Amino acid sequence: MVILALSFFLVLIPFLISQTVNKKSLKISKAFVQEALTSEWGYNFLKELSALGPRLSGSENSLKALFWVKSEIEKMGFSKVWLQPTLVDHWKRGDIEKAEVILPDGKTKTLHICALGTSVGTNKKWLSGEIIEVKNFTKLKKLNDEVKGKIVFFNRPMEKELVDTFRAYGRAVNQRTAGASEAAKYGAIAVIVRSVTTKYDNNPHTGLVSYKKGIKKIPAVAIGLKDADFLSKTLKKFPKLKVRLKLNCKNLPLAKSYNLIAEIKGREKPEEVIVLGGHFDSWDLGDGAVDDGSGCVQSLEVLHLFKKLNIRPKRTIRVIFYMNEEFGSKNSGAYTYGKYAKKSKEIHIAAIESDRGGAVPRGFTLNTKDELIKQKVISWLPYLKIALIDWIKPGGSGADVSKIKGTKAQFGYVPDVQRYFGYHHSANDRFSAIHPREFELGSAAMAILTYLISENGL
Amino acid sequence: MVILALSFFLVLIPFLISQTVNKKSLKISKAFVQEALTSEWGYNFLKELSALGPRLSGSENSLKALFWVKSEIEKMGFSKVWLQPTLVDHWKRGDIEKAEVILPDGKTKTLHICALGTSVGTNKKWLSGEIIEVKNFTKLKKLNDEVKGKIVFFNRPMEKELVDTFRAYGRAVNQRTAGASEAAKYGAIAVIVRSVTTKYDNNPHTGLVSYKKGIKKIPAVAIGLKDADFLSKTLKKFPKLKVRLKLNCKNLPLAKSYNLIAEIKGREKPEEVIVLGGHFDSWDLGDGAVDDGSGCVQSLEVLHLFKKLNIRPKRTIRVIFYMNEEFGSKNSGAYTYGKYAKKSKEIHIAAIESDRGGAVPRGFTLNTKDELIKQKVISWLPYLKIALIDWIKPGGSGADVSKIKGTKAQFGYVPDVQRYFGYHHSANDRFSAIHPREFELGSAAMAILTYLISENGL
Numbered sequence: 045m046v047i048l049a050l051s052f053f054l055v056l057i058p059f060l061i062s063q064t065v066n067k068k069s070l071k072i073s074k075a076f077v078q079e080a081l082t083s084e085w086g087y088n089f090l091k092e093l094s095a096l097g098p099r100l101s102g103s104e105n106s107l108k109a110l111f112w113v114k115s116e117i118e119k120m121g122f123s124k125v126w127l128q129p130t131l132v133d134h135w136k137r138g139d140i141e142k143a144e145v146i147l148p149d150g151k152t153k154t155l156h157i158c159a160l161g162t163s164v165g166t167n168k169k170w171l172s173g174e175i176i177e178v179k180n181f182t183k184l185k186k187l188n189d190e191v192k193g194k195i196v197f198f199n200r201p202m203e204k205e206l207v208d209t210f211r212a213y214g215r216a217v218n219q220r221t222a223g224a225s226e227a228a229k230y231g232a233i234a235v236i237v238r239s240v241t242t243k244y245d246n247n248p249h250t251g252l253v254s255y256k257k258g259i260k261k262i263p264a265v266a267i268g269l270k271d272a273d274f275l276s277k278t279l280k281k282f283p284k285l286k287v288r289l290k291l292n293c294k295n296l297p298l299a300k301s302y303n304l305i306a307e308i309k310g311r312e313k314p315e316e317v318i319v320l321g322g323h324f325d326s327w328d329l330g331d332g333a334v335d336d337g338s339g340c341v342q343s344l345e346v347l348h349l350f351k352k353l354n355i356r357p358k359r360t361i362r363v364i365f366y367m368n369e370e371f372g373s374k375n376s377g378a379y380t381y382g383k384y385a386k387k388s389k390e391i392h393i394a395a396i397e398s399d400r401g402g403a404v405p406r407g408f409t410l411n412t413k414d415e416l417i418k419q420k421v422i423s424w425l426p427y428l429k430i431a432l433i434d435w436i437k438p439g440g441s442g443a444d445v446s447k448i449k450g451t452k453a454q455f456g457y458v459p460d461v462q463r464y465f466g467y468h469h470s471a472n473d474r475f476s477a478i479h480p481r482e483f484e485l486g487s488a489a490m491a492i493l494t495y496l497i498s499e500n501g502l
Numbered sequence: 503m504v505i506l507a508l509s510f511f512l513v514l515i516p517f518l519i520s521q522t523v524n525k526k527s528l529k530i531s532k533a534f535v536q537e538a539l540t541s542e543w544g545y546n547f548l549k550e551l552s553a554l555g556p557r558l559s560g561s562e563n564s565l566k567a568l569f570w571v572k573s574e575i576e577k578m579g580f581s582k583v584w585l586q587p588t589l590v591d592h593w594k595r596g597d598i599e600k601a602e603v604i605l606p607d608g609k610t611k612t613l614h615i616c617a618l619g620t621s622v623g624t625n626k627k628w629l630s631g632e633i634i635e636v637k638n639f640t641k642l643k644k645l646n647d648e649v650k651g652k653i654v655f656f657n658r659p660m661e662k663e664l665v666d667t668f669r670a671y672g673r674a675v676n677q678r679t680a681g682a683s684e685a686a687k688y689g690a691i692a693v694i695v696r697s698v699t700t701k702y703d704n705n706p707h708t709g710l711v712s713y714k715k716g717i718k719k720i721p722a723v724a725i726g727l728k729d730a731d732f733l734s735k736t737l738k739k740f741p742k743l744k745v746r747l748k749l750n751c752k753n754l755p756l757a758k759s760y761n762l763i764a765e766i767k768g769r770e771k772p773e774e775v776i777v778l779g780g781h782f783d784s785w786d787l788g789d790g791a792v793d794d795g796s797g798c799v800q801s802l803e804v805l806h807l808f809k810k811l812n813i814r815p816k817r818t819i820r821v822i823f824y825m826n827e828e829f830g831s832k833n834s835g836a837y838t839y840g841k842y843a844k845k846s847k848e849i850h851i852a853a854i855e856s857d858r859g860g861a862v863p864r865g866f867t868l869n870t871k872d873e874l875i876k877q878k879v880i881s882w883l884p885y886l887k888i889a890l891i892d893w894i895k896p897g898g899s900g901a902d903v904s905k906i907k908g909t910k911a912q913f914g915y916v917p918d919v920q921r922y923f924g925y926h927h928s929a930n931d932r933f934s935a936i937h938p939r940e941f942e943l944g945s946a947a948m949a950i951l952t953y954l955i956s957e958n959g960l
Contacts, residue, residue, distance in 0.1 A: 078663035205536035207890065207943065242939065404862075404918050406892070432665065434864070434892040460862050460918065462939040481700065481920040485665065 065426050069496065073427040076349050076491040080484040083352075086345035087480040089116075090402075093341065094333040094475035101325040101368040102134030102299035110304055110324060113344075113365065122347060123309040123360075127302040130380035132368035134299040135162050137328060138292035143236070143265060145275060146172070146286045155275065156246045156268035157236065158329060159293040160220060160253035161371060163264045166234075171263065172288035173233050177279055181218070181226050192231035195287055198223045199238045199276055201269075202465065209242060209461045210400070213468075216240050217251070224264040225256035234263040234289055238272040243466030246270040250327050251469045252372050263291055303377040307362040308350055310498070315389070316359040318497050319451075320346060320396040320490060323369030323377075323444055330473030334464070337475075338402030338483065340365045342457070345487035346494050357498040359393065366444040369399070382447030394497050396455040396490060397442030401467070403459040404482040405432040405489045409439030412453035417502050421453070424496050431489035452502040455493065459486055523884050527954065531885040534807050534949040538942040541810075544803035545938040547574070548860075551799065552791040552933035559783040559826040560592030560757035568762055568782060571802075571823065580805060581767040581818075585760040588838035590826035592757040593620050595786055596750035601694070601723060603733060604630070604744045613733065614704045614726035615694065616787060617751040618678060618711035619829060621722040624692075629721065630746035631691050635737055639676070639684050650689035653745055656681045657696045657734055659727075660923065667700055667919045668858070671926075674698050675709070682722040683714035692721040692747055696730040701924030704728040708785050709927045710830050721749055761835040765820040766808055768956070773847070774817040776955050777909075778804060778854040778948060781827030781835075781902055788931030792922070795933075796860030796941065798823045800915070803945035804952050815956040817851065824902040827857070840905030852955050854913040854948060855900030859925070861917040862940040863890040863947045867897030870911035875960050879911070882954050889947035910960040913951065917944055 080086070093113065099106040110127075117125050141159055144152040159165075177197040178184045184191065198219035206212040220237045227235050239249035246268035253264040267275065279285050304324065310316060322339020326332025343363045350357060367377035385392050396408075408428070410421055422436050440446070441454035448454075459482070467473040538544070551571065557564040568585075575583050599617055602610040617623075634649060636642045637658040642649065656677035664670040678695045685693050697707035704726035711722040725733070737743050762782065768774060780797020784790025801821045808815060825835035843850050854866075866886070868879055879894050886894075898904070899912035906912075917940070925931040 077665060081665070082662045204540045204939075207535060207539070207888065209939075404920050430665065462862050462943070463937055479921055481662075481667075485920070 069427055069499070072355065072495060073430045073492045075353050077431050077485070077488040079349055079352055080345065080488040081481060084480050084484055085348055086341045086487045087478065087483050089344065090333055090337050090341040090478060090483070091475055093337055094331040098328040098330065098332050099324060099326045100328040101132045101371055102296070102301065106325055107301065110302060114304055117306050117344070120348065120351060122306050122351070125306045128305055128380060128384065129300065129302055130367055130377045131298040131375050132301040133371035133373055133375050134296040136294055136296060138165060138294060140168060140290055140292040142290045144288050145278065146288065148282050155271045156248055157265040158248040158250050159291050160237070160250055160264040160266055161327065162255065162295060163253050163291065163293050164261045165291040165293045166263055166289055168290065168292050170288045170290050171234055172286055175275065175279060175285050175287050177276060184226055184230065188230055191227060194232055195234045195236060196223070196227035196232045197236045197275060199272055201238060202240060202242055209465050213240060213465055220251050220266065221254045224253050224262055225259045228260045228262045232262060236287065237264065237266050239266045239269055239470070241269065241465050241468065241470065243472065244269050247470045247472055249468060249470040250329055252370065254372065263289055265289065265291070298375055301367045303367055303381055304365040305362060306344070306347060307360055308347055308357060310359040311356040312358045314360050315391055317362050317390045317392050318359055318394045318494055319362050319364060319392060319445065319448060320494060321364035321366060321444065322398045324365035325368050325370050327370060327469045329469070329471045330467070331475060332473060333475040334401050334467045334473045334477050335469065336399045338478065339398030342398050342487040342490055346491045349487070349491045355495070357495065359498045361494055361498060369444055378444040378447040382449065385448045392448055392451045393502055394453050394455065395441065395445035395448050395451050396457065396493060397445040398457040398486065398490060399442045399444070400457065400461055401459055401464040402478045402483040402486060403461070403463060405485050406460050407433055407435040407437055407458045408493060409441060409456040409458060410436050410453060411439065411441050414452065417453050420502065427492050427496060428489060431485050431492055433489050457486060457490055527885055527957070530813065530953055531888050531950045533811050535889050535943070535946040537807055537810055538803065538946040539939060542938050542942055543806055544799045544945045545936065545941050547802065548791055548795050548799040548936060548941070549933055551795055552789040556786040556788065556790050557782060557784045558786040559590045559829055560754070560759065564783055565759065568760060572762055575764050575802070578806065578809060580764050580809070583764045586763055586838060586842065587758065587760055588825055588835045589756040589833050590759040591829035591831055591833050592754040594752055594754060596623060596752060598626060598748055598750040600748045602746050603736065604746065606740050613729045614706055615723040616706040616708050617749050618695070618708055618722040618724055619785070620713065620753060621711050621749065621751055622719045623749040623751045624721055624747055626748065626750050628746045628748050629692055630744055633733065633737060633743050633745050635734060642684055642688065646688055649685060652690055653692045653694060654681070654685035654690045655694045655733060657730055659696060660698060660700055667923050671698060671923055678709050678724065679712045682711050682720055683717045686718045686720045690720060694745065695722065695724050697724045697727055697928070699727065699923050699926065699928065701930065702727050705928045705930055707926060707928040708787055710828065712830070721747055723747065723749070756833055759825045761825050761839055762823040763820060764802070764805060765818055766805055766815060768817040769814040770816045772818050774849045774851050775820050776817055776852045776952055777820050777822060777850060777903065777906060778952060779822035779824060779902065780856045782823035783826050783828055785828060785927045787927070787929045788925070789933060790931060791933040792859050792925045792931045792935050793927065794857045796936065797856030800856050800941070800945040800948055804949045807945070807949045813953070815953065817956045819952055819956060827902055836902040836905040840907065843906045850906055850909045851960055852911050852913065853899065853903035853906050853909050854915065854951065855903040856915040856944065856948060857900045857902070858915065858919055859917055859922040860936045860941040860944060861919070861921060863943050864918050865891055865893040865895055865916045866951060867899060867914040867916060868894050868911060869897065869899050872910065875911050878958070878960065885950050885954060886947060889943050889950055891947050915944060915948055
């Protein structure tokens with residue numbers, strides 16, 4: 045990975061050397077950084093947004109927050125602000141969410157759990173069964189008949205030794221997404237999944253459970269790490285340990301919702317569009333400041349910075365707050381916008397996504413097949429470095445912008461990610477996790493990249 | 503600054519390209535990172551150290567903590583552990599530390615202040631006077647006679663727009679270090695200094711006040727940012743506003759103390775020494791986990807990692823916990839070690855300092871005049887990047903290692919510094935500010951650099 049990144053860089057060095065720094069671009073890049081750091085406009089906006097509470101897709105609160113943002117944006121004097129209707133998934137956590145381990149002496153101990161998104165409930169009744177712990181699907185397959193009638197406890201931790209926490213997440217998350225259907229195949233009656241997190245506390249981390257067609261949908265919950273370890277330890281002593289669950293979460297019909305879109309029209313090439321954004325929906329346990337209030341507000345702050353510094357971009361800059369990313373389904377704002385982009389006569393030249401949290405800038409991933417574009421973007425590092433962007437690496441940009449086809453290049457903003465999964469999908473995802481300077485440098489980094497694409501093309 | 507850093511890099515590119523990656527070094531670098539991230543040995547050590555409380559130079563607690571560390575290190579099986587005696591400054595905060603603003607209606611309001619290090623007290627009596635606010639020494643000079651008999655309120659904030667918080671600190675800190683003597687020149691009776699911090703709360707940030715010889719020593723305190731703003735605002739309404747101070751801090755004779763030193767002898771060139779370390783003393787308002795418990799424990803963790811992975815280095819690796827950095831005087835462990843190094847027959851080939859906090863790695867500063875060493879160190883980036891070191895830049899290494907003369911190169915470990923001054927010298931400097939993964943990646947980065955110097959020389 046490291047070596048790959050370095051060689052990517054080395055290929056481009058001859059071009060890099062030949063570059064001279066454009067004074068105007070340098071001046072504007074510095075101005076973005078200074079304005080962001082001194083005004084903290086985005087940080088304060090995110091504070092207000094977060095105070096409105098979580099924005100679970102399909103929920104009343106997600107629309108309340110969206111309309112509040114819309115009314116705020118309408119005061120900002122952009123060229124256009126509009127809502128793009130989209131149908132979204134609608135799942136309700138309900139007000140009953142309990143898990144208890146029944147100890148051999150008959151006493152019970154409450155476990156810190158939460159239902160996973162789209163999980164079915166237990167019909168308001170206790171569902172109890174013996175616990176069986178597994179680390180992966182291979183082990184599950186071997187157990188086969190032993191699983192029948194039991195509650196499967198998936199307890200594979202994120203690998204701490206991986207520096208890239210997104211990679212560690214990717215290698216642990218299938219327990220959560222696919223575990224329920226895998227276990228149901230062998231007759232399991234429910235699953236409890238070790239929270240996919242790097243933070244050792246007892247807050248459960250939710251996230252999507254994806255049921256496979258044709259397999260019975262069984263209740264699926266996440267458990268806090270301390271209780272996961274307690275459960276594992278207790279199971280070693282008492283292999284016949286039972287747990288009972290009670291959940292009244294439920295899936296409802298698709299709900300009406302919207303993407304929120306705002307733009308500044310380009311002064312010379314208004315038909316060429318640079319899209320930037322994040323997803324507006326969040327999970328419901330925290331306030332969604334990190335995932336992905338950050339990405340939304342940083343994108344919006346880019347528009348604010350252009351406006352504040354009175355810079356009319358050459359090309360159109362469009363910000364999209366995508367609705368319904370977390371349920372990972374086709375019923376998402378990203379698909380809706382993707383379809384719009386395909387039909388539209390506009391040319392979407394580039395798309396930038398911010399959905400890795402609000403920590404300090406490190407780099408941008410770049411997804412393009414064009415070698416010349418790579419060279420061009422790398423040559424912009426002297427400007428981007430002002431906002432602490434140290435590298436451009438090849439890589440995927442993000443789930444939402446990937447639905448826009450035909451762009452010349454797509455970018456993912458990459459802040460530092462060491463803390464990210466400690467907040468992700470849990471009650472820890474709160475505005476207090478955001479540091480104003482780190483957050484604002486991210487907005488500035490995105491503004492610089494947007495400006496350079498707008499002025500120079502790709 | 504940015505351009506400079508880039509050109510520094512560009513010069514070295516031909517060499518970089520010609521480099522091939524050494525498989526053994528790569529394997530060991532990865533092993534350092536994995537071991538650090540999974541065991542969190544240093545993080546847990548720092549937790550225990552921080553729980554012992556602050557380590558103000560000359561204080562009983564600083565020695566208690568030092569002896570605890572020594573006894574722990576002695577269990578670790580290094581080649582040598584020893585104390586190097588050094589005389590250190592000794593200042594006591596005392597138990598009376600009060601400031602009140604006297605409002606025009608006769609009511610008083612308590613201000614959040616703390617005495618600055620080495621400040622004289624007020625003889626346990628209230629010292630009161632009119633407040634006069636200034637932003638800098640030029641303004642002070644202009645006021646001249648107006649200052650007489652008054653308390654000068656230095657209220658110049660750190661410049662938020664500067665990305666490099668150390669630069670912003672450097673541009674604001676002279677109010678704290680030199681303000682008292684500057685104000686005393688014009689007959690001021692005391693100074694209140696806006697805390698030099700990036701965090702907007704009401705915790706005062708202490709630090710050294712440096713009295714000039716021949717000028718009257720007047721009491722000097724720092725004030726929390728919220729109260730600084732309150733004071734400034736109230737002064738605009740009531741220009742004759744009075745404040746009173748009561749402090750019983752005092753300076754005592756130099757105290758006996760020690761540097762703590764531990765080392766693993768080199769297997770081939772034991773006489774060639776690579777020094778790494780941080781300063782053990784801290785200010786007394788927090789627990790000093792950030793400044794500079796981090797740097798000390800990261801350095802120690804380098805030795806631990808060599809030991810744990812059973813790597814006997816080619817050259818000697820020596821860790822120094824320097825005593826008495828914060829008072830910035832010649833009575834410091836750094837000078838004592840510097841003198842020792844000069845007399846010693848050993849060859850100090852390199853020195854690494856970690857004194858910029860425990861946040862996520864970004865780079866190393868490199869201080870050398872030798873162009874070939876620069877090229878060599880840059881060529882190590884493929885290994886260092888595994889621990890998130892993205893760059894090597896020319897720059898000062900740190901106050902402590904700078905006293906070691908004749909090294910081929912000196913390095914400063916640079917973590918991200920956006921949060922640093924929010925903790926620095928205040929009650930915010932606590933173990934809770936440390937993130938295990940960020941901290942451990944720093945230890946690993948230092949271990950990789952140390953290993954490469956040890957095996958390849960400079």
